Amino acid sequence: xxxxxxxxxxxxxxxxxxxxxxxxxxxxxxxxxxxxxxxxxxxxxxxxxxxxxxxxxxxxxxxxxxxxxxxxxxxxxxxxxxxxxxxxxxxxxxxxxxxxxxxxxxxxxxxxxxxxxxxxxxxxxxxxxxxxxxxxxxxxxxxxxxxxxxxxxxxxxxxxxxxxxxxxxxxxxxxxxxxxxxxxxxxxxxxxxxxxxxxxxxxxxxxxxxxxxxxxxxxxxxxxxxxxxxxxxxxxxxxxxxxxxxxxxxxxxxxxxxxxxxxxxxxxxxxxxxxxxxxxxxx
Amino acid sequence: xxxxxxxxxxxxxxxxxxxxxxxxxxxxxxxxxxxxxxxxxxxxxxxxxxxxxxxxxxxxxxxxxxxxxxxxxxxxxxxxxxxxxxxxxxxxxxxxxxxxxxxxxxxxxxxxxxxxxxxxxxxxxxxxxxxxxxxxxxxxxxxxxxxxxxxxxxxxxxxxxxxxxxxxxxxxxxxxxxxxxxxxxxxxxxxxxxxxxxxxxxxxxxxxxxxxxxxxxxxxxxxxxxxxxxxxxxxxxxxxxxxxxxxxxxxxxxxxxxxxxxxxxxxxxxxxxxxxxxxxxxxxxxxxxx
Numbered sequence: 427x428x429x430x431x432x433x434x435x436x437x438x439x440x441x442x443x444x445x446x447x448x449x450x451x452x453x454x455x456x457x458x459x460x461x462x463x464x465x466x467x468x469x470x471x472x473x474x475x476x477x478x479x480x481x482x483x484x485x486x487x488x489x490x491x492x493x494x495x496x497x498x499x500x501x502x503x504x505x506x507x508x509x510x511x512x513x514x515x516x517x518x519x520x521x522x523x524x525x526x527x528x529x530x531x532x533x534x535x536x537x538x539x540x541x542x543x544x545x546x547x548x549x550x551x552x553x554x555x556x557x558x559x560x561x562x563x564x565x566x567x568x569x570x571x572x573x574x575x576x577x578x579x580x581x582x583x584x585x586x587x588x589x590x591x592x593x594x595x596x597x598x599x600x601x602x603x604x605x606x607x608x609x610x611x612x613x614x615x616x617x618x619x620x621x622x623x624x625x626x627x628x629x630x631x632x633x634x635x636x637x638x639x640x641x642x643x644x645x646x647x648x649x650x651x652x653x654x655x656x657x658x659x660x661x662x663x664x665x666x667x668x669x670x671x672x673x674x675x676x677x678x679x680x681x682x683x684x685x686x687x688x689x690x691x692x693x694x695x696x697x698x699x700x701x702x703x704x705x706x707x708x709x
Numbered sequence: 710x711x712x713x714x715x716x717x718x719x720x721x722x723x724x725x726x727x728x729x730x731x732x733x734x735x736x737x738x739x740x741x742x743x744x745x746x747x748x749x750x751x752x753x754x755x756x757x758x759x760x761x762x763x764x765x766x767x768x769x770x771x772x773x774x775x776x777x778x779x780x781x782x783x784x785x786x787x788x789x790x791x792x793x794x795x796x797x798x799x800x801x802x803x804x805x806x807x808x809x810x811x812x813x814x815x816x817x818x819x820x821x822x823x824x825x826x827x828x829x830x831x832x833x834x835x836x837x838x839x840x841x842x843x844x845x846x847x848x849x850x851x852x853x854x855x856x857x858x859x860x861x862x863x864x865x866x867x868x869x870x871x872x873x874x875x876x877x878x879x880x881x882x883x884x885x886x887x888x889x890x891x892x893x894x895x896x897x898x899x900x901x902x903x904x905x906x907x908x909x910x911x912x913x914x915x916x917x918x919x920x921x922x923x924x925x926x927x928x929x930x931x932x933x934x935x936x937x938x939x940x941x942x943x944x945x946x947x948x949x950x951x952x953x954x955x956x957x958x959x960x961x962x963x964x965x966x967x968x969x970x971x972x973x974x975x976x977x978x979x980x981x982x983x984x985x986x987x988x989x990x991x992x993x994x995x996x997x998x999x
Contacts, residue, residue, distance in 0.1 A: 538766060601808035602818075605873075608761045609822040610795025623812040 442699030445692035463502035471497035503659040518578040519637035526586025534594025634697030638690035712736040719773035744924035747934035757883040799874040801884040805866035809858040816854030841872040864895035
């Protein structure tokens, strides 16, 4: 039994460390982007266009991951792109979580008319195709980082609201909630102090998932040129540009794609790992 | 002696009209243990919930009084009612698995109530909690105070719930089938414990159960409920000697006897159920004409 448990812990630990490690690396890159990127991410050089990555013949020192069709350094653009990706992940993810989880908790715990109103909103929201909805929103709000964050919150709060509502309904039916009420606790108090700690593990998992999703949404919007201005490199923008020259210079597309993939994966794995840490039953 | 808890003419309905409790009268003196028996769906638990103000949101108290220690709960504002109930009454819930908050340590769950609602100092509340855990025969109370609910067995958790119920020295405890979720050995211990604690603290106890054997052991009086209607309310000795209502007699015959464990049990006969159902219908008709 002892062995089984420690094995499980070790496996969970590896997951947590690997995903956390990648995200820390990314955060450092984003923080110190101007100092660590080998080139100016915007500097164009027609004579150094489509240079291959360092292990292929024809590579040039100073451009370790090659250059795109305008001669811009891929690695530097990726490092700068991490700023947008992480910024959007953290801010949009957290805001979406706050809005969605609060509404879900209120709907699930209080039931009655608040639940009726919130649930109908969720139903209506989920009927919109999310990508079209986001493009429409950006069209109305205009491009820019703030618009993207607002769009993500407006589109994705239902993801939290739905799941947290269901969890809160389940927890609300437990006897400990009744006991708290009998002991004289106010209903709102009970929600915050008794129910919330029990849905917190789920909120954490959803939050990290949402951060991954926010990265994807930003990339999608960049891909269709609706993200922020073109003088700020983004992974989505790089993927979009790389797509055109995929047969001549695969590296322009593949490197940002891989880091996008790793980032989204890391966020979801981080969430799972944290949940295991948080949950008193699994701990 | 004036009763500590007096319920008179309590009507609870589901939605607008469907009756759940039909003009229930019930009294409980200080230190008295009253059993509340009836089959599933008879409304036993709903009486307890009506007293504590935790009825499901679909149910409404239509009329009637619930007087707890001289205060008519129905007439109090929400805030005052919470205060009165919090100070004077407590609940021993049915399912020990869901009645403790899984994300909080046992100690906090016992002391919170003393600290938050009754304004105790945390140190004093902790000392009291350890004393209570000791009183309900929990070994290593210090260690248990720091444990999470999932680390303890069902019987242990039920004993902790009993300790928590007695923590604020309430005058009334409502035990809602506290032994249903336990195995037979744990049941016996928990029953003995509740009885012991109730005797020591002089608490009034409303014991909701469908087990007449339990009633005969720890209650002084009992109320038989069928479909939300009180059929019989009497002392335990009188009840087991000469049950007045036909349904009560049938219930008694359906209970295994310790003196004759091999005797075959008689299920409640259909004519008795039909007669009782007619009685309920008659009651409703009479109510409609008033």
